[in-house]
Amino acid sequence: MSANSPAPKHTRLTRFRARLRAMFERRRPQDMAKPAPQQEASPPAADLPAAHADTAPHTAHHAAPAPPPHTTPAHPPHAAPAAPPAHSQHEHAETVTPAAPPPLADARTVQGTASSSDGATAPWLLLPPERAYRLYVPPRAADASAMPLVMMIHGCRETAEEFEQGTRMNAIAAREGFAVLYPDQATFANIRRCWNWFEPNTAAGHGECAILLEMINRARDELAVDVTRVCVAGMSSGGALAGLLAYHHPEVFAAAAVHSGLPPMMPPSAAAAISAMEKGVKVDTEALADAYWNTHGVLPPALLVLHGDEDARVTERNATSMVRLWERLYESAPLAHQLDRETREMPADGNARAYTRTDLLRDGRIVIRGVRIHGLAHAWSGGDAELPFNDARGPDASAMIWRFFERQVRRVE
DSSP states (O other), X not given: OOXXXXXXXXXXXXXXHHHHHHHHHHHHHHHHHSOOOOOOOOOOGGGSOTTOTTTSTTTTTSOOOOOOTTOOOOOOTTXXXXXXXXXXXXHHHHSOOOOOOOXXXXXXXXXXXXXXXXOOOTTOTTSOOEEEEEEEEOOEETTOOOEEEEEEEOOTTOOHHHHHHHHOHHHHHHHHTOEEEEEEOOTTTOTTOOOOTTSHHHHTTOHHHHHHHHHHHHHHHHSOEEEEEEEEEEETHHHHHHHHHHHHOTTTOSEEEEESOOOOOSSOOHHHHHHHHHHOOOOOHHHHHHHHHHHOSSOOOEEEEEEETTOSSSOTHHHHHHHHHHHHHHHTSTTOXXXXXXXXXXXXXXXXXXXXXXXXXXXXXXXXXXXXXXXXXXXXETOOTTSTTEESSBSOHHHHHHHHHTTOOOOOO
16 A cells, blocks of 8 residues: 555544544543632522621621521532631620520429417317418529519418409509419418408417418418518408508518508407407507517517508508607607698599598608598408409509518518
């Protein structure tokens, strides 16, 4: 075959493949040394946050929106994090998601009993000096600080649970954040479930007073109580007992409220109690004031007295005597002066009766408030009328009591 003769077809194909292979081998090292830059992989649409900080406008000057509580913003999968700007440390400190608030503990009611070695009452000295109680603890944070405590003492022919429901005080406690303690009188101590405020030991600050003081200690075992904001309120015989607790134990209570109750008696007796309900307690304010200041070195708790002017069971003259006694206690204190007096007539409206409110002030602070409710009989004002001894028409005594109590703090010497 001559030199100018064309090469066979298979030879030409073989040479072409060889030249192509050589060209590929020469280009390959250069291509591998300088790979083409690759763009970051975009996350699937479902994984992309709707308002991601890296894509939001003006992110150099505005913090990214905080994620919802209990969630952490997820980085897009397969994406390398962008280099932070020079001031990103400061921005990061400002955009840290705040910790979620701790959950509230549920409201609960604790039932128990309390007894006192000083709780005997005559003539039943051998009966157990023990009474039951109910303690309402409102919803609160697990690390909540100490809360106020209000003791609510029912009247005759009532139970603690009925008083709890009738006054609706728990609803206020849940909203305002205080605990409520409801002592329960036993039928073995009084067949009509009255508190024995007229019994000599109790009238002297012992007896049933001592048992109820022990209930406060039991409450402090259950929750943190602000000892400077312990208050007591009561209805009828419970109101009389509330007054005795405030008179004999001012180091315990910041304030007291007496609804349709009676002042202390000297000398106390069951016979005198019946007469006092109808005619009023004959109060020797000078003797009671002297006895108080011979025993105590602190001012008495602030006092709220509520009474209906149509109360046929306990005459409202008892409310007047209670206010006068407390006024004398304040004005006979060392270096004391006469209390200032302000009286205001509150008109009736569609939901409440008219009432007269008299405030006695010491250095501009209300220390005694008397509320005379026009047209109210022997019943808790503004209570649940489905239960006995409650009048649905206001003013709401429970709300009025708490408004008075919430401003009171006992001074700790």
